[in-house]
Amino acid sequence: MKNLLPRHYVFLGLFVLTALVMSLNIKLDVEVSENTKRLYGFIDSLPENSYLIVSFDHEASSIPEIKPIATALLKHAFSKGHKLIGLSLFSEGTLIGYRLMSEIGREYDRKYGQDYVYLGFKPQYIAAILSMGESIPKTFPKDYLGNKYSDIPILSGIENYDDVSAVLSIADGSLTTHWIEYAGMRYNIAVVAGVAAAMVTTYDPYLEAGQMHSMIGGLRGAAEYEKMLGYDGGGARAMLAQTTAHLYVILMIIIGNVIYFRNRKKGIS
Amino acid sequence: MIDWGTIVAGILTLAVLTFLYRDNPLYKMAESILIGISIGYTLVIVWQTTLVDLLFDPLFGDSRLSLLIPLILGLLMFSRFLSKYSFLSKIPIAVMIGSGAGVAIPVMIEARTMKQISATVAPLVSSSGMPDISALVVLVGVISTLIYFYFSREHKGFIGRIANLGTYFLMIFFGATFGYTVMSRMSTLIGRMEFILTDFLHLTQ
Amino acid sequence: MTRKFALMTCFIFGLVMFVQYFSNHPTAKLLNQSILEYWQIIFAFTLIVGIAGFIMNSVRELREGESKIYKLASLGGLILMPLLAMIWGIKADTPFTWIFENVQVPLQATVFSLLAFFVASASFRGFRARSIPAGILLASAIIILISRSSIPGFQFDFLTDFANWLRSNPAMAARRGILIGIGLGSVTTSLRVILGIERTWLGGK
CATH class of the missing domain: 1.10.287 (Helix Hairpins)
Structure with a gap:
């Protein structure tokens, strides 16, 4: 002592x-914020079979915070019958994203290759984001499991951002900024996000300027989203x-x- | 059945937490393992998803000979290890820096500057024609913060007073960011505690 | 000579990537796609070069007998991951993913969670209201922290509304000011790089 x-x-x-x-x-009960309602409303209002890019832009270190956020958002997207294209711009997010998508996809009886796909990782996020704007198959010639892009049914007819409704960036750092600036501004695709709480204030100017549609932040954001979905997950459990x-x-x-x-x-x- | 994964993860978690008392061999070992494993992981992922999928397969499988250019440029990076030829590594760096700078200019002007300026000015007058107080606060905040970071003139007199006002806006921002950072860090701790108490030690459900 | 060639390369790639932004011509699109592909491949090589540098340094330190056991642990981990990937692959439920999920993830998350303790300690030892700006920073942090807490039996409607206003107006204004500043700075730096005025990336004089 x-x-x-x-x-x-x-x-x-x-x-x-x-x-x-x-x-x-x-x-504990949490009051749902306007931001959470906006993101929920956005995913909810997309027509069934809308294509969403889900980008796991985070490292392994933030998984306790990111996992409940990603889980809630994926549950909502799968339950609404959206087609999800997963990928990662951080090498460490690659496996975490694949695991999450597979587990939650299974929960909603969604089939790999038909209802969702996981493209894996590509380095140099600015180049990867811009390259996808020109051609997703050229950026990701194969998916994470090694299947050729052209052999995956869900991806037939998906050439670039024009064929996708929105990008959902799940991030613990500033990578969402690049989605907003390079994909959102240049290719005019809607960007929504689930981010670590520490990054919330970084994204506020983009949110207020309408460059990002909506976002949820941190475990509190996850808890609010879980409340809207009607289940108690990692966010709600952690509130006390x-x-x-x-x-x-x-x-x-x-x-x-x-x-x-x-x-x-x-x-x- | 014994869950070896949880046992290994639990022991490593506790090894890292010993650092809270002070630096010790157990923590150093855990840290060294982490460094090695994470570099090895990155190497494998980059090799498979980029060099194999984007370079080797299309170059040697589909004979896309144009890919010889990035292959040669990439290999030039290794000249850094040969002091006599290390200057060659500047060429691939030039490609990356030039490309990055080229794409950044229009994006930075459009997304980071023009759009943000327009979002600052546009809401000044509300739909009812009345000035919006909050929008005015934002305008004053943006201008005073910009002046705070404007070092071409000495912060004296009127400029000094505006720059001083910018300090207060910055402090509110830093305070808010600190608050959210606390949330983030505590979330990570809670996640690890949940693992220790529930999965590893089975003390809670 | 190589310096000039590198500067020229940087200028050409910068100019091409800048100009193609405004063009929808198929040739511009093709050029854009190709350069982006090259950029990614070269970047992958730079990561490999970094890893090679780490190995060389570790081996040298190992020979010199510095922290031998820790260097061996790092190198062991680094070799283990590619080895597992080569034998069993990198898909789900392979030894490669087992190590990632049960060694790397818990280690990394726990190291990160240590920050929670240091944030608490810093709040106690360094977060003092020494001046008015420091007091504002402190008040802003506390307001945000309370507004994002859920205390049973307490309703903080006014505080929550105020915290949201604080975040969306004065705090956001300061961040926007910083963002505009970074945007303008990035444009200037990018132009200087492309035009060869900024040459620090070349190293040397």
């Missing part, structure tokens, strides 16, 4: 508190722990400031 520093107590407090509230298994962690951070800020102002009053820097 002698070796413990103040930061260790802060760490311990966060760890114990999070573990405790997670063992309580209490689900998330709220507790927020309050813990606020408490740390307050304690830190109280100590600071007391010391300042006493003349200790």
Whole structure:
């Protein structure tokens, strides 16, 4: 105990508190935000059999946050009977995206190659996004499983963005920006997104300017989407722990400031 | 049946968490394994999905000889390891940098500048013909932030006051971003805690 | 000579990619598609070169006896992944994917989750209202954090509305200002690169 520093107590407090509230298994109600409603409405209003590109633009590190978001969005898209074209512009998102699409596709009895397909990864996201605008088959001559593009039934007649209704970017970083700027602006395709909470403020100008149709952010966004879909998933399960962690951070800020102002009053820097 | 995947993942997760006490051999080992595995993974994925699918298969399978150009340019990158010929690697770099700069200009003007300026000015007058207060706040915020980052003139007098106002807008933005970043980081922690408590230790359901 | 050739290459590719943006001519489209394909292939080679550099450095450090066991773990992981991919392939449910899902993903996610602890610690130790701008930053962060929490029995309608307004107006305005600045900066830099004024990417003098 002698070796413990103040930061260790802060760490311990966060760890114990999070573990405790997670063992309580209490689900909190969340109010659905306008942004979530807009994204839900967008996917919901697309006619059946609309083509959607689902791009898994994230790394393995953010999977605890990204998975509930992607799950909720894929569940909605599959349940509405949309045709999904999965791909990844981050090498690490490749396998994660394939797994998610396969698992959720199976849940809704959707068939690989007919109802959805997974094209895999291509590097240099700007080049890949622009290249797809000219020709998707030339950018992805084969799917993730090694099937030729021309042999996959769902892809017959899909040449470029003109044949697709929207791009759904699931991102933990700034990659959605490139979808908005290079695919959205140049090829005029609608871009929607599910992003890590840390990126929400980065995308606000695009959202307000109408360059991005709508987005959900973080576990809270996932929880709101799950509520609209009527199931409790990773987002809803995490809300109590998330709220507790927020309050813990606020408490740390307050304690830190109280100590600071007391010391300042006493003349200790 | 024993789920070896969960056991391995659980042990590695705990090994990383030991870093919270201090740097130690267990963490260093986990970190080294992660570096090796992730580079190996990237190598395999890039090799298969790009070099095989976009280059080797069409070049050697379908005899698309035009692909010899990127093959040669790509191989020139390896000249970096030969100090006498390392200058050759500048040619493929020139292709990438030139192409990137070329496509960026119109996109940056259109998507990042014009569209954002128009979205700032357009909502100033609402449909009822009345000035929109929020839109005015946005206009002031955008201009003052731009002036804050304008270093060609000293931030004194009127310019200084506007730049100072820009600081307040920036602080609101950074604060909001910090708030959302806390959300993100806590989400990742919650995900790992859920794994430890539920999947690995079976303490919760 | 090579410097001039590299500058020329950069200029030509930059100009072609810039001009083709405004053209729908089939030749321009074909040229665009080809250059984008080349770009991706060369980029893949640069990744391979980076990995080769990592291997060479690790081997050198291994020979010099620096952190031997950790270097061996990294290199072992790096060799293991391509080996597994060569023997069993990279599709789902292969040893390659097993390692990715049970070693790489938990390790990477846990390393990332450490940030949650450091964010909490930083909030305690460094997030002080030392000045008015710092106070604004702090208040903005707290408002956002509370508005995105769901506390049973508490309704934060006013706070949620205010937080949303804050995010969509002053915070967004600052971000937009930054975005416009980056946009203009990118255009200038891209032009300088294409015209050969900006040459730092060539290295040397």
